Amino acid sequence: MPIRTNRGRAAVYRRLWSWPLRSPAHLVGTLVMVVAIVVSAGIVIPRLLGDPGRAGASPGAGAATTTSPGTSYSSTVGPPETRLTAPLVSPTTAPPAPEALKVAEDWAAAWVDHPQGTTIDQWLERLRPLTTEEYLPVMRSVDLGNVSATRVTGKPRATESFTSSIKAEVPTDGPTLSITVIKTDVGWRVSRYDQVG
Structure with missing residues (x-):
């Protein structure tokens, strides 16, 4: 009703x-x-x-589907499997940039410049315009009393040279410096050094 x-x-x-x-x-x-x-x-x-997650695959199909060259996955097996189809590319070698060699030379000249009474802060201020910001804190650990060199005795010589970095050896009246200079947004800067002789 x-x-x-x-x-x-x-x-x-x-x-x-x-x-x-x-x-x-x-x-x-x-x-x-x-x-x-x-x-x-x-x-x-x-x-x-x-x-949309299974577009192009029929329900229940477990066949591998290729998404891009070198990468394949199975919809029922688990995470994607990556296969490298090309060898890793090594950095491109290039003639040493004159600006990078100049930075290495100027940095070495600032490194050897530490007259008696120079503080670590004064020494770092001379190196700051030529050094990456990340490497400056590492430089703070240097004991100036252990830096025996007082002058640069020759021109820098590139031992490795790539499009965005070089490694140059700079002779001094103490050890020879192996200086790595990299290309940054603000120009060429020193990112590492070693004493090689």
Whole structure:
């Protein structure tokens, strides 16, 4: 029999909404139904719309799919497997940049310049314009008393030269310095040195 009054409709709606709260069994049954509906929707809707993560693969297919040269994966096996198809490329050699050799020479001249009474801060200030910011804290650990050289005795000679870095040897009246100069955003800067003789 159809419901003809608003009071009758309200009573029916109230009975429907209050049904889960009548007993713990009704509440548990309602929660189970809601969870089942959500899970079913989560399974059915992606199949209807098409899952973008599996585009181009048929459901249940376990065949390997190639995404780019040298990389393949299987949709059922696990994480991607990377294969290198080309050997690693070594840095490109190049003639030594005159600016880089000049920086090595000027840096060596500042390195040997430490008259009696020079503090580490004064010495580092002379090296700062020619040194990378990352290497300056390492230079702070140098004991000036152990720097025996007092002057540069020759021109720098490149022992390795690439497009963005060079290694040059600069002779002094003490040890020969092996200085690595790299190309940075602010120009050529010294990033390391060693005493080789």
